[in-house]
Amino acid sequence: xxxxxxxxxxxxxxxxxxxxxxxxxxxxxxxxxxxxxxxxxxxxxxxxxxxxxxxxxxxxxxxxxxxxxxxxxxxxxxxxxxxxxxxxxxxxxxxxxxxxxxxxxxxxxxxxxxxxxxxxxxxxxxxxxxxxxxxxxxxxxxxxxxxxxxxxxxxxxxxxxxxxxxxxxxxxxxxxxxxxxxxxxxxxxxxxxxxxxxxxxxxxxxxxxxxxxxxxxxxxxxxxxxxxxxxxxxxxxxxxxxxxxxxxxxxxxxxxxxxxxxxxxxxxxxxxxxxxxxxxxxxxxxxxxxxxxxxxxxxxxxxxxxxxxxxxxxxxxxxxxxxxxxxxxxxxxxxxxxxxxxxxxxxxxxxxxxxxxxxxxxxxxxxxxxxxxxxxxxxxxxxxxxxxxxxxxxxxxxxxxxxxxxxxxxxxxxxxx
Amino acid sequence: xxxxxxxxxxxxxxxxxxxxxxxxxxxxxxxxxxxxxxxxxxxxxxxxxxxxxxxxxxxxxxxxxxxxxxxxxxxxxxxxxxxxxxxxxxxxxxxxxxxxxxxxxxxxxxxxxxxxxxxxxxxxxxxxxxxxxxxxxxxxxxxxxxxxxxxxxxxxxxxxxxxxxxxxxxxxxxxxxxxxxxxxxxxxxxxxxxxxxxxxxxxxxxxxxxxxxxxxxxxxxxxxxxxxxxxxxxxxxxxxxxxxxxxxxxxxxxxxxxxxxxxxxxxxxxxxxxxxxxxxxxxxxxxxxxxxxxxxxxxxxxxxxxxxxxxxxxxxxxxxxxxxxxxxxxxxxxxxxxxxxxxxxxxxxxxxxxxxxxxxxxxxxxxxxxxxxxxxxxxxxxxxxxxxx
Numbered sequence: 034x035x036x037x038x039x040x041x042x043x044x045x046x047x048x049x050x051x052x053x054x055x056x057x058x059x060x061x062x063x064x065x066x067x068x069x070x071x072x073x074x075x076x077x078x079x080x081x082x083x084x085x086x087x088x089x090x091x092x093x094x095x096x097x098x099x100x101x102x103x104x105x106x107x108x109x110x111x112x113x114x115x116x117x118x119x120x121x122x123x124x125x126x127x128x129x130x131x132x133x134x135x136x137x138x139x140x141x142x143x144x145x146x147x148x149x150x151x152x153x154x155x156x157x158x159x160x161x162x163x164x165x166x167x168x169x170x171x172x173x174x175x176x177x178x179x180x181x182x183x184x185x186x187x188x189x190x191x192x193x194x195x196x197x198x199x200x201x202x203x204x205x206x207x208x209x210x211x212x213x214x215x216x217x218x219x220x221x222x223x224x225x226x227x228x229x230x231x232x233x234x235x236x237x238x239x240x241x242x243x244x245x246x247x248x249x250x251x252x253x254x255x256x257x258x259x260x261x262x263x264x265x266x267x268x269x270x271x272x273x274x275x276x277x278x279x280x281x282x283x284x285x286x287x288x289x290x291x292x293x294x295x296x297x298x299x300x301x302x303x304x305x306x307x308x309x310x311x312x313x314x315x316x317x318x319x320x321x322x323x324x325x326x327x328x329x330x331x332x333x334x335x336x337x338x339x340x341x342x343x344x345x346x347x348x349x350x351x352x353x354x355x356x357x358x359x360x361x362x363x364x365x366x367x368x369x370x371x372x373x374x375x376x377x378x379x380x381x382x383x384x385x386x387x388x389x390x391x392x393x394x395x396x397x398x399x400x401x402x403x404x405x406x407x408x409x410x411x412x413x414x415x416x417x418x419x420x421x422x423x424x425x426x427x428x429x430x431x432x433x434x435x436x437x438x439x440x441x442x443x444x445x446x447x448x449x450x
Numbered sequence: 451x452x453x454x455x456x457x458x459x460x461x462x463x464x465x466x467x468x469x470x471x472x473x474x475x476x477x478x479x480x481x482x483x484x485x486x487x488x489x490x491x492x493x494x495x496x497x498x499x500x501x502x503x504x505x506x507x508x509x510x511x512x513x514x515x516x517x518x519x520x521x522x523x524x525x526x527x528x529x530x531x532x533x534x535x536x537x538x539x540x541x542x543x544x545x546x547x548x549x550x551x552x553x554x555x556x557x558x559x560x561x562x563x564x565x566x567x568x569x570x571x572x573x574x575x576x577x578x579x580x581x582x583x584x585x586x587x588x589x590x591x592x593x594x595x596x597x598x599x600x601x602x603x604x605x606x607x608x609x610x611x612x613x614x615x616x617x618x619x620x621x622x623x624x625x626x627x628x629x630x631x632x633x634x635x636x637x638x639x640x641x642x643x644x645x646x647x648x649x650x651x652x653x654x655x656x657x658x659x660x661x662x663x664x665x666x667x668x669x670x671x672x673x674x675x676x677x678x679x680x681x682x683x684x685x686x687x688x689x690x691x692x693x694x695x696x697x698x699x700x701x702x703x704x705x706x707x708x709x710x711x712x713x714x715x716x717x718x719x720x721x722x723x724x725x726x727x728x729x730x731x732x733x734x735x736x737x738x739x740x741x742x743x744x745x746x747x748x749x750x751x752x753x754x755x756x757x758x759x760x761x762x763x764x765x766x767x768x769x770x771x772x773x774x775x776x777x778x779x780x781x782x783x784x785x786x787x788x789x790x791x792x793x794x795x796x797x798x799x800x801x802x803x804x805x806x807x808x809x810x811x812x813x814x815x816x817x818x819x820x821x822x823x824x825x826x827x828x829x830x831x832x833x834x835x836x837x838x839x
Binding site for chain 1: 485488556628721723728771
């Protein structure tokens with residue numbers, strides 16, 4: 034229907050030009066419409082009118098992933114509201130259509146298709162788990178959509194239809210291991226993770242890097258998602274006495290893992306061993322309890338406690354919109370970048386067309402990002418700093434280290450595959 | 451040649467024609483390809499629901515693990531399609547080109563032996579039917595020969611669904627793990643993602659579904675079908691009459707498994723991926739719900755039940771992304787409380803007498819609602835007219 038309406042409007046505008054000039058030659062150049070006209074900035078039939086543009090938000094707000102993905106939804110809505118308050122994108126207000134992935138990968142694919150085919154959205158902000166991204170990827174590539182994906186993930190992927198606003202594995206891992214080797218004098222590592230592609234790939238990269246630096250891995254284990262019995266691995270850790278426990282446990286399992294670790298007498302504040310994680314953000318700490326994870330280190334790109342002007346504004350705007358109780362984790366911040374990066378790319382391209390936005394995306398800078406300065410790489414990932422935070426009993430991280438330079442995203446790391 | 455009239459009553463022919471008209475005329479004309487593709491996806495679950503009508507509604511064997519067979523069929527198809535799309539050229543970026551991408555991510559450097567045969571389409575099509583049948587036969591033989599039934603059987607099927615999910619997720623290098631097998635592109639060079647292909651697959655799916663319905667009707671009206679109902683209601687009596695009860699149960703369980711597998715394979719073709727989220731306990735139970743909403747005694751009801759539940763799921767979740775689960779829950783509660791025999795029960799109580807009167811000019815039968823006596827649910831009191839034995 035909408036398409037039909039656009040077509041009629043298009044026809045009408047042509048006719049009015051025609052009646053004005055009555056020149057047959059003008060028929061060809063009848064596209065001579067005012068600059069910024071909806072037909073000019075949108076040649077592929079996206080849902081763009083004279084004063085609005087539709088985008089999609091596709092996360093799980095029901096099911097097991099809802100607890101993690103809600104923060105991303107909130108961040109995206111905040112960014113959209115702020116952009117609208119500043120006058121929108123190319124003078125058009127953003128209207129969002131929210132769909133629920135229901136923590137179910139096929140549903141993600143169905144809803145992605147709906148957003149692209151039926152709603153003709155100009156961009157989609159969404160997905161969280163790798164599985165959901167893998168499920169929607171063919172849909173975005175087939176119907177040529179644009180997805181802004183916020184989660185830190187395993188890499189090994191570079192789609193022309195996705196902008197990855199979180200860190201890929203090497204960015205998160207290499208700096209963290211370098212830091213723990215240098216600052217804490219670590220020599221041996223125990224790798225631990227939930228059993229799916231992200232922890233496995235991440236540990237593969239970690240192992241290669243650890244061995245390259247001349248240190249050693251004394252154990253590597255995986256547990257199914259949702260696993261809650263970590264006593265046997267904790268006993269093994271006590272036996273092997275590694276310098277570092279490198280933990281990539283995700284979701285609800287974290288609660289059991291850290292509580293059992295503490296109950297088994299491993300006091301992380303004593304740093305024997307040091308616990309370094311890349312999977313626990315402030316969101317997860319709410320479930321774990323600050324007192325249970327106090328003393329652990331996390332390597333990621335953003336902590337709510339970052340002390341800079343951008344972040345202070347972001348945190349206070351976020352709390353104003355969603356309540357004082359809220360905490361903001363790494364992924365939430367990355368989700369917030371999505372709409373802003375899209376706006377910048379659209380304005381640079383002067384068009385909502387997916388192909389033009391794609392071409393304009395590399396090199397886009399954001400100086401207002403809460404994490405500081407970020408820039409889009411040719412490979413659609415972000416240049417960003419990696420930071421180490423120390424978990425405090427109040428559930429926040431205290432920044433103890435950040436890389437001096439931006440880390441280059443390298444989704445297909447040479448020698449780590 | 452079997453006479454059609456011998457197993458298709460006029461009401462059944464009418465039901466089949468109405469469904470055919472709905473699937474082949476009404477839906478394609480009223481929907482765009484996106485919605486039609488969704489309907490096609492729902493219809494693949496209908497294969498499972500029809501299998502459950504035979505197995506559970508008629509035979510009294512409640513399986514809470516039909517997702518296993520749906521998954522086996524789907525995975526067989528997905529393995530073939532994945533191999534076809536993993537040409538060395540298409541996967542040049544990998545450390546080992548020419549193997550599926552997820553194997554490369556898991557440091558596997560050559561194609562595992564059990565993937566090899568799936569290079570052949572013929573093998574794949576045979577495997578879609580034989581693998582689930584064989585698996586169902588093993589489970590069935592192990593259970594029914596030992597006279598395990600009822601709740602115990604349901605629990606065991608549920609456990610098998612859980613085991614298979616864990617196996618698939620754990621062996622991610624060989625199976626794709628949680629992500630499943632994604633990014634399937636072509637079937638013998640034919641792009642299954644294009645709109646044209648989606649139309650073709652939709653109609654193929656519909657035709658298969660109607661074929662399966664006719665086949666099921668044939669089974670139900672045969673002596674075998676009557677035996678099934680008999681052993682649902684009084685298993686011992688059938689056994690004492692000299693029948694080997696276990697063999698009939700194994701047959702119907704295998705038959706339902708094959709139907710589910712056909713659905714799974716069609717699902718993979720239409721949706722373009724397969725993942726363990728169709729294998730586990732939750733989807734298996736959902737499939738039982740489709741069957742229950744349709745009315746577990748009617749194969750046509752199962753199709754409508756599947757369509758209704760999935761349509762409601764899609765619509766509710768599009769309209770109320772944060773509250774839709776409650777709507778769906780309310781629907782199920784309403785079904786159980788208000789019409790325990792599902793859609794087909796509603797039809798039988800309210801519409802069937804009129805249909806019989808106006809179309810077939812048949813006088814309404816006194817007392818009973820005019821239904822086939824075979825379709826009387828087991829938990830309803832026996833008709834009083836039945837002579838005491």
